[in-house]
Amino acid sequence: MSKLRKVYDLMMAGAVAQARWEKQMSDNILKNKKRLIILLALITPIFLISILGAADILGGKSAYAPSHYTTTVFVASIAVGLAAGLITGCIGAGGGFIIAPALMAAGVKGILAVGTDQFHIFAKAIMGTVLHKKLGNISVGIAVAFVIGSVLGATTGGYIQRAIYSADPVLSEAFISIIYAIILAILGFYGLADYIKLSRARKKGVTQTDAHGGGAPLTTTKLALSIQKVKIPPVIKFDQDFGGKTISWIFVTSIGFIVGILASVMGVGGGFVTFPLFVYVLGVSTPTTVGTDILQIIFTAGYSSITQYAIYGYVFYTLAMGLLLGSLIGIQIGALTTKVVPGMLIRGFWVMTILAGFANRASVVPDKLRSLNLWKISQGACDIFILVGNIVFWGAIGMFAIWVLGTFFKNLKAFKEEG
Template sequence: MQFFRYLNHFMVAGARAHAQWELEMSTNILKSRKRLLILGLLLLPALIGGICFAEDIGNALPSFLGGKSAYGPSHYSTMVFLASILVGLCAGLITGCIGAGGGFIIAPALMSIGVKGILAVGTDLFHIFAKAIMGSVLHRKMGNISVGLAVTFLIGAISGSTVGGYINRALYDKNPVLSDAFITTIYVFMLGFLAFYALADWAKTARKNTGAAQAGGSSRQAEEIPPVGQALQKVNIPPMLTFDEGVTPGGRRISAIFLVLCGFIVGLTAAIMGVGGGFLTFPMFVYGLGVSSMTTVGTDIFQIVFTAGYASISQYAIYGFIFYTLAMGMLLGSLIGIQIGSIVTKVVHGTTIRAFYAVTVSAGFFNRACALPGKLTKMDYMSLSPGTLKVLDTIGTVGFFVIIIIFATWVFYSFFSNLNILRTEEAH
């Protein structure tokens, strides 16, 4: 039980750190006219193609390539493009409002609207890469980056991304249904774990009636080296890297092998799930390796740009597993959503926010859990009637989007109904 509590603490810290990165990228883009112009130029083809010509293009393509056959890449339509904006918006609202977890619903949501799993992963990775490039603040953070740690970490991250991308493509080449089943199974376990602890956390908070204590989780990072970090830093396996000279006299030292291993895990996870890897880097560095939070933040931003860029382009883009128009739709939606979500936290009760987070993550888990029997039945691992599978799929998809839309409606209602209060706070 202690292990699972530590794991939950580990994942929550990572999710919050990644949410902070998302907010920073969004703010940097929206506050720059130049970056907004670039975004507009990128979105223009997507808007024109998605709204005006999507159906004609889809009908003109062969039945497999871009068509609607069972095992072909996902079909494209105006509705799918608009749904991608909604997906990005809702993910942004969750990330901004709760401060964690919004990115976990993107791939399941895309798969629910008809996008094949490997395309959902590749598209999500490319959307993260586009956001990282456009909103990058590396020039401001360079003083917080340990170049030795970053480069060594990227050796592992690039290797892991290569392996993860190969696994996804190999499974898709063997059987597209197997690929979907594999990705769906991973999300069932991941979202199930998050949902369980989110519900437990909300129930505990509700009982104590300490809603305002939401921000008092464990996002504060002490500069003391955690026990695991202390143990790893005592291992003397060359080459040894020195870092955090500005935090500890003489700095701290750790074996490069641990950096490479952590990078490999992050890259593998990013390439398989399409989540960028940022939610793992932060807790790995702080809790696992004993790196200061200041150095970790700068290095995390650095690695997301390269890990997401390498994985999305070399492992998915060149093989045709990215919907660029959907990526742009998600980027547009998330930029708006995360800003509104972060503002709403000033006027809503903390317990309510935790409740909605628990419900939305649970909805993502329920959606993938309902989809999994269909994948397993097609693989002959289960035997369920077509009618039963259709009911499960409908319940999972409709239930998921109903909950997400209710959450989005609540956030927008909270935002507009408290607009005067928010303006007053902004003025002060």
């Protein structure tokens, strides 16, 4: 197995762990009356503003200069959150990858899409997370060193985003789109290869388990063993339940720094990056990685969304609430739907949506490079690329959402009887 293949498997392991956590958060919010009241208190003013047409009160042009509130964009944010939730609940991974690209495709500036996506993750986390009993075998030393690094990384990532946007908003859009195109290409094409491989195996009658997360090394890698031999103080003890290991704080903080930058730049939780870096590079066990990842998402997303985006006007609160509402509902519907549909079909849809996200972000790059005078290409050709990218993306997301919702309502009676 190639190193890139191992990285993909570990990225998927991180996405799966984060999806499980998001399902737990959704359950904690929707099944708790106090949290539901808080959610309704946050959402109701936005609906009233929409009805009264008082857009400038919340999310108006004067408050958030790069983009402004419209009822259509708010409804679109609910739809995007719903679609992401359906993917997360159905597949158990990967739903959050489409949020920022979908918001950008809907007309929201890239830097606002990133800041808003990260704020919605933080809002969902503080409302739905019950920290005790959820952190597994987390090492306090690793958690502290990692969060220090992730905060520094998030600060750096936020500065990079704002600096690029201040220099040229078009460059900012190109930067974000290229990063998403690269990440989604890795996930999408390797996911497609997995899907084809499993499909062929099923036709031959070979039973295989889901490969999501299955590529994590069973033993500590040579790289991790080499890193653990370096004893730059202070040295952190961890994985006591797995024989006990030690590692220098500088490596954990450095990994936190990398995760913080990517989370801040992309507006995601960062779990898909934490897993390959922790397991493959540092040699940390999966349980400890899961616990640390949950903790870092809360701190990193909160710190980054507020100090690096919100205070500069790059969080669109109306859209964040729409994403929150849509994703909470979507996760529940998606999770129920998995009980009545074949797993391979679900995986096929996931691959389709991820590749559609890749196509959408890649399709806008030529136009951005043309605007920056970095590529001589006609405006007409760019418009065709963008049109095709939008058709592919919204078509794939729409097909998936319609299929899941249709399956859900078709089996609603069975779900009620079971519940």
